[in-house]
Amino acid sequence: MRVQVIVSYNGTNYAGWQIQPAVLSVQQILQDALVTMHRHPILIVGSGRTDAGVHALGQSFHFDTDMNLSTDVWERALNSQLPDDIVVRKVKEVPQAFHARFSAISKRYDYLVNVGEYDPLHYNLEYQLNRNLDLDAMRQGAQILIGTHDFSSFCANTFEEIPNQIRTVSHLEILEENGCIRFTLEGSGFLRYMVRMLVGNLIDVGLHRKSLEDLQVIMDKHDKTATSSIAPACGLYLVRVDYPEAL
Amino acid sequence: MRVQVIVSYNGTNYAGWQIQPAVLSVQQILQDALVTMHRHPILIVGSGRTDAGVHALGQSFHFDTDMNLSTDVWERALNSQLPDDIVVRKVKEVPQAFHARFSAISKRYDYLVNVGEYDPLHYNLEYQLNRNLDLDAMRQGAQILIGTHDFSSFCANTFEEIPNQIRTVSHLEILEENGCIRFTLEGSGFLRYMVRMLVGNLIDVGLHRKSLEDLQVIMDKHDKTATSSIAPACGLYLVRVDYPEAL
Numbered sequence: 246m247r248v249q250v251i252v253s254y255n256g257t258n259y260a261g262w263q264i265q266p267a268v269l270s271v272q273q274i275l276q277d278a279l280v281t282m283h284r285h286p287i288l289i290v291g292s293g294r295t296d297a298g299v300h301a302l303g304q305s306f307h308f309d310t311d312m313n314l315s316t317d318v319w320e321r322a323l324n325s326q327l328p329d330d331i332v333v334r335k336v337k338e339v340p341q342a343f344h345a346r347f348s349a350i351s352k353r354y355d356y357l358v359n360v361g362e363y364d365p366l367h368y369n370l371e372y373q374l375n376r377n378l379d380l381d382a383m384r385q386g387a388q389i390l391i392g393t394h395d396f397s398s399f400c401a402n403t404f405e406e407i408p409n410q411i412r413t414v415s416h417l418e419i420l421e422e423n424g425c426i427r428f429t430l431e432g433s434g435f436l437r438y439m440v441r442m443l444v445g446n447l448i449d450v451g452l453h454r455k456s457l458e459d460l461q462v463i464m465d466k467h468d469k470t471a472t473s474s475i476a477p478a479c480g481l482y483l484v485r486v487d488y489p490e491a492l
Numbered sequence: 493m494r495v496q497v498i499v500s501y502n503g504t505n506y507a508g509w510q511i512q513p514a515v516l517s518v519q520q521i522l523q524d525a526l527v528t529m530h531r532h533p534i535l536i537v538g539s540g541r542t543d544a545g546v547h548a549l550g551q552s553f554h555f556d557t558d559m560n561l562s563t564d565v566w567e568r569a570l571n572s573q574l575p576d577d578i579v580v581r582k583v584k585e586v587p588q589a590f591h592a593r594f595s596a597i598s599k600r601y602d603y604l605v606n607v608g609e610y611d612p613l614h615y616n617l618e619y620q621l622n623r624n625l626d627l628d629a630m631r632q633g634a635q636i637l638i639g640t641h642d643f644s645s646f647c648a649n650t651f652e653e654i655p656n657q658i659r660t661v662s663h664l665e666i667l668e669e670n671g672c673i674r675f676t677l678e679g680s681g682f683l684r685y686m687v688r689m690l691v692g693n694l695i696d697v698g699l700h701r702k703s704l705e706d707l708q709v710i711m712d713k714h715d716k717t718a719t720s721s722i723a724p725a726c727g728l729y730l731v732r733v734d735y736p737e738a739l
Contacts, residue, residue, distance in 0.1 A: 331612055365500050365501055365576065366500070
């Protein structure tokens with residue numbers, strides 16, 4: 246039986262989603278909880294990695310199991326073993342054809358920037374920019390980024406790793422709420438550091454460090470050295486992963 | 493010259509305000525920053541302790557210095573040395589008669605309870621009760637607590653430490669905002685654990701675990717064993733310390 250799990254976590258205390266030697270990852274914590282239940286190795290497959298310090302409201306992963314539990318019991322059994330900063334939101338039985346990574350058709354990320362006074366309570370939950378941003382300029386910049394483009398200037402993946410770096414950003418909205426700017430991005434797939442680099446460059450536009458023309462030039466260069474602007478991990482949230490209805 | 497400082501901090505990573513051996517305290521961090529500037533020992537005096545995990549929006553402390561800096565320079569010099577979870581809000585030159593603890597005439601504390609879905613992002617910023625509270629019952633309970641009373645049932649101080657445990661709660665308001673309950677307490681002085689024990693007992697009333705009569709009986713007992721209800725530290729915020737205008 247294949248099971249899909251939706252999980253929320255505060256990424257502050259983790260070296261990211263992905264299991265790595267000698268550091269604590271969210272995947273490790275979740276896998277350990279499942280191994281405790283199964284008493285044999287279990288491998289979980291996430292929709293994708295999140296970097297160290299990045300948060301998730303709705304990360305998605307799957308695993309295969311021979312345990313026949315109701316979704317309620319799965320939820321309680323997992324949550325009873327998880328630390329305070331990780332919580333399982335939903336457990337769902339899915340067809341064997343479901344794959345948390347390869348079946349995903351779209352992802353939504355939010356990015357939070359505090360443009361008000363420095364907030365030590367949220368030092369790890371928002372980018373503490375603490376400066377005004379020109380919303381109009383950033384919204385015009387967003388229009389350059391929305392759509393299907395070669396985003397190779399805005400990611401860390403080499404062309405050897407990923408030869409085709411064309412992706413579609415279907416949605417990029419910028420809202421102000423109580424002294425905080427929220428960037429909402431949706432797309433069919435994001436490359437490594439892509440969201441943080443898009444937001445970092447939009448912030449440059451919002452601070453008038455870059456013009457709209459500069460942004461267009463960076464995009465058109467298809468060059469890994471075209472920009473080094475990257476917004477800090479702590480402001481980034483993986484909000485949702487979408488799959489085809491049939492799965 | 494005597495200097496007063498207003499400081500905000502996220503208490504998650506600290507063993508409280510007060511310097512203690514072998515653990516990290518907020519006072520230690522601030523004192524170390526001042527020692528670095530002065531190159532000789534400096535003692536800072538806070539308005540009072542905050543427990544491990546308790547936050548502050550406006551903790552107040554004072555120290556004496558022979559350095560003659562403008563308040564702007566003090567602020568920048570201190571903030572440049574502080575970690576991300578502590579920030580100096582304001583530095584003020586005060587009369588020698590000012591004492592952060594003994595001159596304080598009133599304090600305001602807020603306490604946050606999440607009555608909505610469990611929130612791993614705010615696991616350390618709100619008490620994750622995740623159950624409905626009867627606001628009306630709690631507001632009636634608050635009426636029992638407001639005013640001048642012997643609060644000895646609602647604190648951890650022994651009578652040897654503090655013989656007179658009569659204090660005045662001048663204000664106790666309970667508001668709901670976006671799935672979160674905010675308790676606001678103001679008073680001339682609070683005893684050890686008093687805010688957390690008052691809130692803990694009001695939560696018991698809000699969960700219908702205690703009646704209003706139970707609350708009155710606990711208050712009237714003047715007995716350290718009358719209640720063991722204490723709300724967790726992570727929901728508590730020291731919001732403000734007030735001093736006479738002349739100081």
